[in-house]
Amino acid sequence: MTRQPRRWLVLAEIVRLPAVPRLLVLTQLAFNIGFYLVLPFLADHLADDLGLAAATVGLVLGLRTFSQQGLFPLGGVLADRFGVRPLVLAGCAVRVAGFVVLAFAHSLPGVLAGAMLTGVAAALFSPAVESALAREGTRLEAAGRLPRTELFAMFAVAGEIGAVTGPLLGVLLLTAGFQATGVAAAVVFAAILAMHWRWLPAGPGAHSREPIRGGLREVFANRRFLGFAAANSAGLFAYHQLYLALPRELDRVGADGALGWLFASASIMVIAGQMPVTRLARTVLGPRWALTAGFLTMAAAFAVVAVLVPRTTSVLPAVALVVLLTAGQMFATPIAADVTGRFAGERRLGAYYGVVAAAGGLAVLFGSTLTGALMDTVQTSSPLPWTIVAAVPLLSAAALWLITPTTAVRERVPA
Structure with a gap:
């Protein structure tokens, strides 16, 4: 290049x-x-x-x-x-x-x-x-x-x-x-x-x-891609915990005013670091390792909070959550977008990207509803909700390791 x-x-x-x-x-x-x-x-x-x-x-x-x-x-x-x-x-x-x-x-x-x-x-x-x-x-x-x-x-x-x-x-x-x-x-x-x-x-x-119906029929016949879309949807579910779980954690430690600063910090990480992280993911790790590393980092974000929450009333768990979760997203998101095109064989891209987005939406809808209900039933210092949420991207990391292709075989795109 x-x-x-x-x-x-x-x-x-x-x-x-x-x-x-x-x-x-x-x-x-x-x-x-x-x-x-x-x-x-x-x-x-x-x-x-x-x-x-x-x-x-x-x-x-x-x-x-x-x-x-x-x-x-x-x-x-x-x-x-x-x-x-x-x-x-x-x-x-x-x-x-x-x-x-x-x-x-x-x-x-x-x-x-x-x-x-x-x-x-x-x-x-x-x-x-x-x-x-x-x-x-x-x-x-x-x-x-x-x-x-x-x-x-x-x-x-x-x-x-x-x-x-x-x-x-x-x-x-x-x-x-x-x-x-x-x-x-x-x-x-x-x-x-x-x-x-x-x-x-x-x-x-x-x-x-x-025919229009042929697009979705082709996508839903691609079972390996559907597995990828399901596993990748855990990334959007994890990201949305910044809106659901993070405010609750800040409220626990009396640091509600830090929410805006933490969101700003996440944005600065993406703006300043996304390009070099993506180059590292592409040139050193490759798609399989990059996606796996990204989702493992997201799982670590919640696991660290699960360990720290019973032990501290500082903002450290919230900071760790934002930094690690954002880093995991930075590794995974551009690579996942590229891999989606590979699964599509560079055809019917609209349908494939649409299904990936819908899978993420469903994960957020059902996952966040269950997470919110769980958080309402346990003490704010309990590690249980964080442990359960950590298991979602952890399982997805394992699935993505098995599903993600290691090389790209693309059809030629018309000029």
């Missing part, structure tokens, strides 16, 4: 990408800015401004997640059939509508409609963007420009920058009220729509002449 100087300057590397992969990577940054302008503040708006009960707020947030994750496979199949551009444009338009509805909704039906529209939007554009990124990455790798795993790493870094920037802008806009924040998010997605209308190439889907 061609090496450029100062490759650790990720934004400079993104700027040097060819036009289409650069647009796709920056799309993730813009998506997350618009998304995180609103979503971190939605629960407070529903409870404080609209006076909805906690159970109703949970219903709204749950339906938003379900409408997104549950429809990912359909969005991926549609991208394979009709092409990336129509799905991205449609998804952006639906999200604009969703944020406008949320901004002006004053009753539960309007809130539900807006929340579900934002979820459906992601189901349309996210698998399309990931499948397009995988194809562009294959072309760059074949041309000796850049390994595909590093393109996925840039995608992760761009998303993290957006995830940090969005809430900061949201805090500023909230001084003018939630309505202003919702409208601003709609404007961001309208701008994204305009950029993709202008610069994203049009073209038929990779499987435009094949």
Whole structure:
């Protein structure tokens, strides 16, 4: 692969990408800015401004997640059939509508409609963007420009920058009220729509002449891939414990104010370290070792907390959780995205990436529900919940070691 100087300057590397992969990577940054302008503040708006009960707020947030994750496979199949551009444009338009509805909704039906529209939007554009990124990455790798795993790493870094920037802008806009924040998010997605209308190439889907149902039929016939998707879903389940288990641990030690700092630390780790970690994973470890190491590190994050929780009332367990969990994600996430394309044989990428996302969503839905129930039934200083959660990525590490291919055999992607 061609090496450029100062490759650790990720934004400079993104700027040097060819036009289409650069647009796709920056799309993730813009998506997350618009998304995180609103979503971190939605629960407070529903409870404080609209006076909805906690159970109703949970219903709204749950339906938003379900409408997104549950429809990912359909969005991926549609991208394979009709092409990336129509799905991205449609998804952006639906999200604009969703944020406008949320901004002006004053009753539960309007809130539900807006929340579900934002979820459906992601189901349309996210698998399309990931499948397009995988194809562009294959072309760059074949041309000796850049390994595909590093393109996925840039995608992760761009998303993290957006995830940090969005809430900061949201805090500023909230001084003018939630309505202003919702409208601003709609404007961001309208701008994204305009950029993709202008610069994203049009073209038929990779499987435009094949029936839509054939995509999911092919994916679900690939049993080894389904095993991979199930094992890999533990990564998303583990990551979501930062939203469920971490606040509970900080509350136990009276350090609730540290939550924002810990999230900021995780973002800094990803922004500063994702590229070198991905290069290490690709060049030294290889896909099987990298995925196994990543999931073992995630398991260690929870195991360390299980050991420390009964012994200390400091923030040390929370810090260890964030650092180790983020490090495990950094090893695993770009490699898993690349391996998904390998399992797909570089065909029906939308369907394959959609199923991976849906598997993660199901793991979060059921796993976090069970974890939350367990944490409600034991003492906050009990190591039991942390031990059980640690077992999930540990088992996945073993499964991924058995399932993950050691070499890549890819079909040629049309130029």
